Amino acid sequence: MHDDAETFDASTTPTAATVATRALDLQLDAVGITRAEAYDDTEQYIVERREAGLFADLKFTMAQPDVSCHPESLVDGARSVISAALSYWHPDGDVPEAAHGTGTIARFARADPYVTLRDRLEQIADWLRTHGHECRVLVDSNDHVDRAAAIRSGVGFSGKNTMLITPRHGSWVVLGTIVTTAELEPTEPMRPGCGSCTACIDACPTDAINADGGVLDTGACIGYWTQSHHQVPDEIAQHMDDMVYGCDICQDVCPWNRGTEKRRAAEEPWQGQVDLVAWLEADRDELNEAYDRFFVPRRNVSFLRRNALIAMGNRRNERDVPIIAAQLEHSDRIVRRAARQALRLNGTTAAINVLESNS
Structure with missing residues (x-):
């Protein structure tokens, strides 16, 4: 309390x-x-x-x-x-040392x-x-x-x-x-304050916000796809960058969000970066317990591993290929399918060779 x-x-x-x-x-x-x-x-x-x-x-x-x-x-x-x-x-926590990259959790889900x-x-x-x-x-x-x-x-x-x-x-x-049931005097609504600004519309890499603003196509929203049980389309996955849960792009660019840190009392940092390999290798129960605040379809952490693989694929680093390729043998089809997608996203000669040898 x-x-x-x-x-x-x-x-x-x-x-x-x-x-x-x-x-x-x-x-x-x-x-x-x-x-x-x-x-x-x-x-x-x-x-x-x-x-x-x-x-x-x-x-x-x-x-x-x-x-x-x-x-x-x-x-x-x-x-x-x-x-x-x-x-x-909250301020960002320290970025963990991770040989094969980190993934970003949207601010609302860090606690x-x-x-x-x-x-x-x-x-x-x-x-x-x-x-x-x-x-x-x-x-x-x-x-x-x-x-x-x-x-x-x-x-x-x-x-x-x-x-x-x-x-x-x-x-x-x-x-x-x-x-x-209390009878309380209503307060007045605010006037809209976006004016002619289109920063969020312009920044969204999947064009999820309509041209005039105010309408979101959920099916094009990266945040939705990080929580979806459907296979992530390649045209969405390539824009997910390192995002493993949620997306803050349209908020990061909003002028109303500038200087928030100056208007907040000193707050403890919230960890927003995760080691991608740790998500791939962690025990199922361990992941579920650590991220029980997340909406994960059917509480199946394979969807988190899927997101980690997409983020790793988007690094396009040849050193990541063996890590991704190992997931082609995973017991869950969701992870196996994501590993193939990550190799396509990686796009290096080594990744293409692995895909061809496992076709």
Whole structure:
């Protein structure tokens, strides 16, 4: 629990102002309030884009917009929705020495900021409950589109990269929500702040963001493919570079994310680089335990090994060929297939010779 839990006066009457103060006391980075009413525009957006095939096979909040876009149905007598953002930006940890390269984990997945966010929201909810209000905390839940509440309550605005962008911490935030029967004064939404900037659109190597921004083709998104159970197409794999889980390209180039480190208190580094060979050689249970916060299809770490092989292939280094070639004998077809793909990506004479001898 947060240290402030012992000093907070729970008799304080919940209002929009005191909720905001409490959230800041708990070191949440932004908070807003909106009415517990349907997110009609978001529901329509989800339905239209699902019909257009832009979500690939993702489910999550897109699976049941008749639920996830209706906070008023999540708590009997719901009156208000409290939206909160917590920055997950931390300095990079040391890059491990790795003879055959390292892979990059996206910032959001280097730890589990949702655990911290849920804890702090539960403390706010417990306070509201002491005043007779029903509450439901939703963090990374399929039952609620947290982003819709954050936009409507002014926590941030929707960026062209489809991320929620906050004024102080950019898009390096995770979102959570409290749906409550408390009647709280809504906060005002923000005006969009991307202007004529197209940095994210221009930087995406797979053209996953539409030309005008604001619409993501999930099937072209590198982050999606690092978590997918489908075979990664070569045209995607060649752009994955060293990314083994998630992708931050459209956030790294966003002007709103510049200088975040100057606005954060000193934070401990989060390890964002992994030894590719270690991922290939680690025991299955060891990998599952170390990365249990990841979404890995069927908890099969062969998908992590697949990503490591693609990253190694993208190094295009002849010294990596024996390491990759050894995986052609792996017991799991996912890994064997990824090893062949990695050899194609490597493209050196040695890699081509191995492919031809194993054709």
